[in-house]
Amino acid sequence: MTHSEFSSLLRRLGDYAEIRGASHEATAWRRLADDLDRLGSAEQRRLTDLVRKDSLADLTTLPASLHWKLRDIVLDGPGMADAGPDSIPWLLQRLVELHAVDSAKVARLARLGIVTMNDLETALEDGRVATHLPDSVAALRQAVGVLSNERLRLSLGRALDFAENLILLIAATCPEVEGLVPAGDVRRFEPIVEALVIVGSAPDPPAALERICSIPMIQSAVHLTGRRVLVRYQQAEIDVRIVTPDEYGSALHLATGSAAHVAAIRSRHRATRVSAREEDVYSHAGLAWIAPELRQATGEVEAASSGSLPHLVSRGDIRGDLHMHTQWSDGRDTTKTMVGRCADLGYEYIAITDHSQRAAASRTLTVDGVKKQAEEIAKLRERFPAMTILHGCEVDILGDGKLDFADRILERFDIVLASLHERLAQSPDQLLKRYFAAMRHPLVSIITHPTNRILPHRAGYELDWDAFFAAAVDTRTIVEIDGAPAHLDMNGTLTRRAIAAGVTVSVDSDCHRADMLDRQMALGITMARRGWVEARHVVNTRPIAQVRAAISAKREG
Numbered sequence: 441m442t443h444s445e446f447s448s449l450l451r452r453l454g455d456y457a458e459i460r461g462a463s464h465e466a467t468a469w470r471r472l473a474d475d476l477d478r479l480g481s482a483e484q485r486r487l488t489d490l491v492r493k494d495s496l497a498d499l500t501t502l503p504a505s506l507h508w509k510l511r512d513i514v515l516d517g518p519g520m521a522d523a524g525p526d527s528i529p530w531l532l533q534r535l536v537e538l539h540a541v542d543s544a545k546v547a548r549l550a551r552l553g554i555v556t557m558n559d560l561e562t563a564l565e566d567g568r569v570a571t572h573l574p575d576s577v578a579a580l581r582q583a584v585g586v587l588s589n590e591r592l593r594l595s596l597g598r599a600l601d602f603a604e605n606l607i608l609l610i611a612a613t614c615p616e617v618e619g620l621v622p623a624g625d626v627r628r629f630e631p632i633v634e635a636l637v638i639v640g641s642a643p644d645p646p647a648a649l650e651r652i653c654s655i656p657m658i659q660s661a662v663h664l665t666g667r668r669v670l671v672r673y674q675q676a677e678i679d680v681r682i683v684t685p686d687e688y689g690s691a692l693h694l695a696t697g698s699a700a701h702v703a704a705i706r707s708r709h710r711a712t713r714v715s716a717r718e719e720d721v722y723s724h725a726g727l728a729w730i731a732p733e734l735r736q737a738t739g740e741v742e743a744a745s746s747g748s749l750p751h752l753v754s755r756g757d758i759r760g761d762l763h764m765h766t767q768w769s770d771g772r773d774t775t776k777t778m779v780g781r782c783a784d785l786g787y788e789y790i791a792i793t794d795h796s797q798r799a800a801a802s803r804t805l806t807v808d809g810v811k812k813q814a815e816e817i818a819k820l821r822e823r824f825p826a827m828t829i830l831h832g833c834e835v836d837i838l839g840d841g842k843l844d845f846a847d848r849i850l851e852r853f854d855i856v857l858a859s860l861h862e863r864l865a866q867s868p869d870q871l872l873k874r875y876f877a878a879m880r881h882p883l884v885s886i887i888t889h890p891t892n893r894i895l896p897h898r899a900g901y902e903l904d905w906d907a908f909f910a911a912a913v914d915t916r917t918i919v920e921i922d923g924a925p926a927h928l929d930m931n932g933t934l935t936r937r938a939i940a941a942g943v944t945v946s947v948d949s950d951c952h953r954a955d956m957l958d959r960q961m962a963l964g965i966t967m968a969r970r971g972w973v974e975a976r977h978v979v980n981t982r983p984i985a986q987v988r989a990a991i992s993a994k995r996e997g
Contacts, residue, residue: 447473455543459528459550461664529555529662529670530677534590540583541576548573555663555670556679557591558624558635560584562699591634592676595895596963597925599626599633606673607638609658610680614651617642619688623695624679627732629966631928632896636678637695641688648682667691689715700737701730708741733932733969750972753947755965757975759983760789761957763834763857763888763920763948768813769794770801771952775813779820779829781954789828789984791855792817796835796844800861805833807849814852828984830854834888839864841877843884850883855991857920859888860901868903875908879915882995886946887912889922889929905934909941916994918979919943921971923964924950935971944990946979 454469527533532546532555541549549555552572554563561584563569570577594602603622610617617640621627624637642648646666653661659672668681683691693715694702708725715721719729727744731752734740743749765771766778775792782790794805794813805813810833817831832855836844843850843858850856858878860871878884890908891900912919919938922929927950930938938945947968949960968978975981979990 447476450476452543455547456528458547459532459555459663460661461669527660527662531555531557531560531587534587535580535583538583538586540579541573545573545576550663553665553668556635556677557584557587558699565699566703592636593896594633594636594676595925596626596629596631596633596928597959599636602636602674602676602678603638606671606678606680609655610638610640610652613655614642614648616644617648617652617682618685619692621692623681623692627696628698628735629733629963629970631931631967636676638678638680639688639692639695640680640682641685641691642682643684645682645684649680652680652682686716687714689718689720692718693721696732697735698737701735701741704737704741731969733966734972736932736970750974752969753965753973753975753978753981755962757978757981758787758947758961758965760787760791760828760980760987761949761951761961762791762830762832762855762886762946762980762987763793763922764790764951764957765794765834766792767803768792768805768809769799769803773954775816776820777954778951778957779824779827781957783824783827785958787827789830789987791830791832791857793832793834793855793857796833798838798844799834799836807845810845810849810852832857834859835884836861837874837878839866839874841874843878843881847883853883854988855885856883857886857888858884860890860892863892863901868901871901872903872908875903876911879911879917882997884917885991885994886918886920888920888948889924889927889950890919891929891931891934892927893929894926895928900929905937906941909938909943912938913942916990916997918946918990920950921945921947921964921968921973922950923948923960923962923967925960925963928963928967930967930971932967932970932972935968935973939971939973939977943977944979945973945977947973948980 450469450473454466454473457466457469532549535541535546536543552563552568554560560580564577564581564584569580600622603626607620610620620638620640622637623639624635625633626636649664649669652658653664653669653671657673661669661671662677663670667683668679671678671680681691681695693705697705705721705725708727713724715724722729722744727741728749730740730744730749740749761782764778766773766775768775771778771794778792779790795801797804797806814831817829821829831853833845833853834857835850837858837860838844860874863871875887878887893900919930921935935945945968947961947964949957949964951957951960979987
């Protein structure tokens, strides 16, 4: 390694230490690089000999704690100094690897608070990169395009698990930290989460963050400031922000909304102040509070300004769950266990809706099983008289549009749900025809998870959704918003189109485990809220008599 390479390496170590928040280490590496630059060739050789002999007492600019690292560099080569994936934030590591910027510039990005993809995208749009690194704008924009395909992509359910588990750890370790909540993509309930953010407050944020970094289950802290730390937890990078109580509302708002939503609120802010409550951020902007699910810059600010925000459906509005599975098909639990849990949740009614015989599931409901299941449900109705138990079925829509059970079987059910599970290499037009055929069937009450997407691996069908919704209205067919984490279907955008077209929706759990019934219903509700759905749009916010009347009206139609 040449003198210039050695000096450059030491400065890079200083840059990486600064990014991590290790300011003393950063200063030490940079001073050593300066010392090396002032040495003549003979002194440089002497330094190398000192390192090789492990006689480093004369290197007063370098703390003893870093001597071992310098020795490894000299003895084993510069590769020993390379920052691994746990050393600095993923974004900054990849920017250096892509040669978009050097280590000095990534350290400058870190000083500007730009350490995640969201930070960089926002800073490119608001002009901070152009102001502070004007010669790097083009390279950074190009890097964003490349890294967009590499960034974190978790299903909402998985992301909630990560965030909630870390919140429990922080709460147990740092009782002085209050108001810990997931923010960002998770708080907006994005079906695919690309950034994990947690916000909380404490009287002394730097001290709280230091304690968080010491939690044994946290692998490393890759960036630390007085109000923020990026930690590696279970192989995921999580952005933890701890502020003082009087800053909490502003910090939560900033960390939650889409960049466009936050910019729109800032442009209306009547005073540059921090707020302890998030509601105050909106009141200072002359607006009513906007629910996190709506913060997408899709008209919610204008609606808040005009007083026309929707009265979003809530968990308390839901009277029953019309889609769940038991051991009669691919559910984990017995019918009794599922019914008992639903009773505990206070439902007025539920529907047991196992898969029909030719569904691609691990188990399916056979024709012979329909009668036996009906007998079992009849006994459970006696045991749970306060809750109406509908005997239903999720019947597959076959390739030709016919249903997987004959009408004489379907007539036995109190409610019939119909779904596509197999594409069968068919075109969007052919898929739509299958849906139309099912909707025209008088026994089909609900079309479930209509796009049939599997998150985060498979995108949903690209259909003529205007025609789909028009057919649903014309045939009085209900369309489901499915809370299963793998579906979360329909998404907010499609749901908003559905209710604008006059479609009645159901919000269901599509649950296969009793212990997930509440969680999946909650996820379904968040998807509905993202679609501006009110209780009046949802069939299962209505009394059971009205649900039965809707089923009967179509059957007798």
